[in-house]
Amino acid sequence: MNDRGEGHTFKRFDGQLSNLHLMVTKMGQSVHQQVQDALTAFRTQDIALAQKVLARHSDIDRMELAADAEIVEVIARNSPLASDLRLVVAVSKSVGDLQKIGEEATRMALLLEEIRLESSTPLIESLMDGVDRMGVLVLSHLDTAVGLFDQWDEQKALYVIAGHQRMDGDFQAELHRVMTCLLEESLDVKAAVRLVLLAKSLDRIIHHALNLAEYAMFEIYGGFDLSSEA
Amino acid sequence: MAQRTLGPPLFSGAEVAQKILRGGPEQDPFASDQLAPSVGEWRSPKPRVRCEDLRVRFAGREVLKGVTLDIGRNEVISVIGPSGAGKSTFLRCLNRMVEASEHCEVQGRVFLDGEDIYAPGVDAVSFRGRIGMVFPKPNPYPKSIYENVAYGLRIHGLVSCKSEESSLVELVFRQAGLWREFSRRLFAPALSLTAGEQQRLCIARALAVNPEVILMDEPCSSLDLGSGAKIEQMIDELRQAYTIVLVSHSLKSAARVSQRTAFIRQGRLVEVGPTDRMFTTPSHPLTDRFISGCSE
Numbered sequence: 001m002n003d004r005g006e007g008h009t010f011k012r013f014d015g016q017l018s019n020l021h022l023m024v025t026k027m028g029q030s031v032h033q034q035v036q037d038a039l040t041a042f043r044t045q046d047i048a049l050a051q052k053v054l055a056r057h058s059d060i061d062r063m064e065l066a067a068d069a070e071i072v073e074v075i076a077r078n079s080p081l082a083s084d085l086r087l088v089v090a091v092s093k094s095v096g097d098l099q100k101i102g103e104e105a106t107r108m109a110l111l112l113e114e115i116r117l118e119s120s121t122p123l124i125e126s127l128m129d130g131v132d133r134m135g136v137l138v139l140s141h142l143d144t145a146v147g148l149f150d151q152w153d154e155q156k157a158l159y160v161i162a163g164h165q166r167m168d169g170d171f172q173a174e175l176h177r178v179m180t181c182l183l184e185e186s187l188d189v190k191a192a193v194r195l196v197l198l199a200k201s202l203d204r205i206i207h208h209a210l211n212l213a214e215y216a217m218f219e220i221y222g223g224f225d226l227s228s229e230a
Numbered sequence: 231m232a233q234r235t236l237g238p239p240l241f242s243g244a245e246v247a248q249k250i251l252r253g254g255p256e257q258d259p260f261a262s263d264q265l266a267p268s269v270g271e272w273r274s275p276k277p278r279v280r281c282e283d284l285r286v287r288f289a290g291r292e293v294l295k296g297v298t299l300d301i302g303r304n305e306v307i308s309v310i311g312p313s314g315a316g317k318s319t320f321l322r323c324l325n326r327m328v329e330a331s332e333h334c335e336v337q338g339r340v341f342l343d344g345e346d347i348y349a350p351g352v353d354a355v356s357f358r359g360r361i362g363m364v365f366p367k368p369n370p371y372p373k374s375i376y377e378n379v380a381y382g383l384r385i386h387g388l389v390s391c392k393s394e395e396s397s398l399v400e401l402v403f404r405q406a407g408l409w410r411e412f413s414r415r416l417f418a419p420a421l422s423l424t425a426g427e428q429q430r431l432c433i434a435r436a437l438a439v440n441p442e443v444i445l446m447d448e449p450c451s452s453l454d455l456g457s458g459a460k461i462e463q464m465i466d467e468l469r470q471a472y473t474i475v476l477v478s479h480s481l482k483s484a485a486r487v488s489q490r491t492a493f494i495r496q497g498r499l500v501e502v503g504p505t506d507r508m509f510t511t512p513s514h515p516l517t518d519r520f521i522s523g524c525s526e
Contacts, residue, residue, distance in 0.1 A: 006525040013523070081481065081509050082521040222511030 013078050017087065020070050021149070024091045024098070027063040028146035031098045034060065034105035035142055035205060039135040042112045042128075042198075053109040060102035067095040083219075090219035094149070097208040097215075101142070104201040104208075111194050111201070123181060124188065127195050130174050131202070137167060138202045138209075145209035148216040157220075160213035164206055171203045269514045270503040272492075274300035277341075278473040279324060279443060284338035286319050286328060293319050295497040296338070301443075306465060306474040308484035308505065311494040312520065317477045320494060321445050324475060325361040326354045342442065359386055362436030366448040368428035370420035370435070375412055378420050378431055379403065382438040398438075406434035407467055426457025433464060443473045450483055462487050481521060485509050493517045 007014040034053055041049035071092045074080060080088050145160045147153075178195050217223075274280075277300035286294040294316045301307050309317045322328040323340060326347060340347050347357055370378050379399045380389075389395040399416075403409040408430055420431055429449060436444055446465070450458035458480075465474055465487045478484045484491055485505055492502040493514070501514040512518045519526075 008523050009525050010523060078523075079482065080522070081485075082512050082518045084522045085510055222507075 010078075013074075013084075016070070016074050016078065017080075017084065020067070020074060020088070020091050023063070023067045023070060024094055025149040027060070027067060027095060027098050028149045030056075030060060030063065031102045031105070032139075032142055032146045034102055035108075036139055038105040038108040038112070039132070039139060041109060042135065043132050045112075047112075050109040050112050053105055057102060057106045060099060064095050064099040067091070071095075086219045086222055090152075090215040093215050093218075094212055097211045101205050101208045104205050108198055108201050111198050121188070124191050124195075127178055127181060127192075130177060131195060131199050134171065134174055134199065134202050137170070138205050141167065141206060142209050145212040148212060152216050152219045154217065154220055157213040157216040160209055161217075164210040164213075167206050171199065171206070175199055175203075268298070268499045269501040269517075272299045272499065272502045274302040276303060277301060278303045278343060279475075280339075280341040280344075281320075281323070282339045282341075284320070284323055284340060285336070286316070286323060287335040287337075288331065289333040293497050294323070297494070297497075297499045299492060299499055299502060301473055301475060302490075303473055304469055304471070305490060306469050306476055306488040308488035308491045309475065309477045309494060310479075310481060310484055310491060310520070312526075313479075315494045316497040317494050318447055321447055321475060321477050324443065324445055325358050325363060327358075327363070329354065359439045360442050362439065362441035362444040364429070364433050364436055364444065364446045364449045366451045368425055368432050368452070370423070370428050370431050372419070372421055374417045375420050375423070375431060376416040378435050379438045382435060386439045388439065402434055402438045405471075406430065406437055407464060408434055424457070426453050426460060429453060429457070429461060430464060433461070433468075437468070437472075441472070443475065444468065446474060446476045448477055448479060450478070450480060458483065481509070493520060495520065 034056060037049055038053045040046065041053065071088060074088055078084075141160065141163050144156055144163070148156055148160070175196065178192060178199065181192065279301040281297055281299045281301075284294055284297040285292060297316075297320060309320060311317050319328060323336060328334055328336060336348065338348075342357075342360060346352070371381060373381070376399055379402050380395050383389045383395055383398055389398055400409060400413075403412055411427075412431075420428065423431060429452075433444075433446075433449070449465075450461050453461065462483060465476065468474060469487075469489075476484065476488060488505045490502060491505045491508040493500045493508070493512075493516075495516060501508065501512060501517045503513070508517065509521060512521060518524075
C-alpha cells in the first residue's frame with residue numbers, strides 16, 4: 001500500500017483495508033499450497049495427497065466468498081476512491097483469479113489419479129516427467145505472483161509478465177511433444193488426453209498468474225498496457 | 231493469451247506521485263512556501279474563462295496563491311478541497327463578488343471570453359449579468375415563483391412587454407426542466423416550496439438573464455439525497471448550453487456531474503484533470519490523500 005502517513009481520518013477504514021489485504025494474502029498462500037501439493041502428488045504419485053487437495057477445495061471457495069463479502073462492505077460503507085479504489089478493485093479481481101487457480105489445482109489432482117491408474121509405459125513416464133518440469137516452473141512463477149500481495153511491487157509484477165511470455169513458448173513445445181507422440185506412437189489415447197489436460201491446467205495457472213501481475217500494475221498505476229511489453 | 235489493454239499507461243503522473251511518496255517528507259512540494267507547479271492540464275485550447283496567476287489577500291493574508299486555470303466551454307468543472315482551501319474565494323473571483331469583502335486585494339487576471347474582467351473600466355455590476363451564481367442555501371425572493379424569474383428579466387431590460395415577459399419566463403422554466411413542475415403554480419409563493427424546489431428555482435433564476443457561466447457554491451449541501459440528485463440532473467442537462475463551475479464538498483457529487491476536477495489546497499491549485507482520472511488515479515499524492523480521506 002502507498003505511504004499514507006497517519007492513514008485515513010476514519011481509522012476503521014484503515015482496519016478494513018488491512019483486513020482485505022490480509023485475506024487476499026492468505027488466500028494466495030493457500031492457493032499456492034494447493035498447486036504445490038497437486039504437483040508433489042503428481043511427482044510422487046501420492047494419491048492421498050491428491051485427495052487432500054480435493055478436500056481443501058471448498059476452503060478456497062469459502063475464502064473467495066468471505067473476501068467478496070468484505071469487498072462489498074468496504075465499497076458500501078466507505079466508497080473508496082483513488083488508490084483505495086484501485087486496491088479494492090485489484091483485490092476483487094485477484095480473488096477471482098486465485099479461486100480459478102485453486103480450481104486448476106483440484107482438476108490436476110483429479111487427473112493425477114486417473115493417469116496413475118491407467119498408465120505405466122516408459123513413454124507415458126517420460127511425458128509425465130516433461131509435464132512435471134513445467135510444474136516446477138509454474139510453481140516458481142506462481143510464488144512470485146502471489147508474493148505481489150505482500151507488497152504491490154512493480155518489478156515483481158513485470159518479472160511475472162515477462163516470465164509469462166517465455167513460459168508460453170515452453171508450454172507450446174511441451175504440448176506439441178505430447179501431440180506428436182499421440183500421433184506417431186501407439187500411445188494410450190486416454191492417458192495422452194489427460195496429460196494434455198494437465199499441461200493445459202498448468203498453462204491456465206500461468207495465465208491467471210499473469211492476471212495477478214496485471215492487477216498489481218493496476219493497483220500501482222491505475223492501468224497497464226500489456227502490448228507495450230510485447 | 232491475447233494481448234490486452236487494461237487502460238492507458240499513466241506512468242508519467244504516477245511516477246511523479248511515486249517519486250514524491252518514496253522521497254520522504256522533505257520532498258513534499260508544498261512543505262516549503264515556494265510556489266509549486268500544479269499537476270495536470272490546466273490549459274484549455276478554447277477557454278470560456280481563463281485565470282492567470284490569481285492571488286487574493288484578505289487583510290494581508292494570502293488565501294489564493296497564484297491559481298492559473300482554464301475553464302472550457304460546455305463543461306462542468308468541480309473545485310474540491312478541504313475547508314478554508316480557497317475554493318469559494320476562487321469562485322467569487324470569477325464574478326468579482328470577492329471585491330465586496332472588506333480588506334480584499336485581488337491580483338492576477340481573469341478573462342471571460344478573452345475580456346479581462348478586472349481591467350479598469352469594466353463595470354462589475356453589469357458584468358455580473360454574464361455570470362450566474364447559485365449559493366449553498368436556496369435564497370429565493372419572497373415573491374411568487376413567477377416573479378423570481380421575471381424580476382431578473384425586468385431589471386436587466388430583457389423584456390419590453392408583459393406577453394414577452396411571460397413567454398421568456400416559460401422559456402427559462404422549460405430550459406431548466408422545471409416547466410412541468412411549476413407551470414400550474416407559477417403564482418404560488420416561492421417560500422412555500424421545499425428546499426430542493428427552491429434551489430432549482432434559484433438555478434432557473436440564474437438562467438433568466440442568459441449568463442455564459444454559472445457558478446455553483448455547494449448547491450446540494452443543504453438538500454436531501456433526492457433533491458440533490460435532481461440538482462445534479464439539472465446541472466448535467468445545463469452543461470449542453472453553459473459553462474458551470476461547481477464548488478462541492480461532496481466528492482460523489484463532483485464525480486457524478488463534472489468532466490474536470492480541480493483540487494485546491496491551502497490556496498494553491500494542486501492538480502486538475504479529467505474527473506474519472508482524478509478519482510481513480512490522481513497524479514499528486516496530496517490529491518490522493520485528500521480524495522481518500524487520509525489525515526493531513
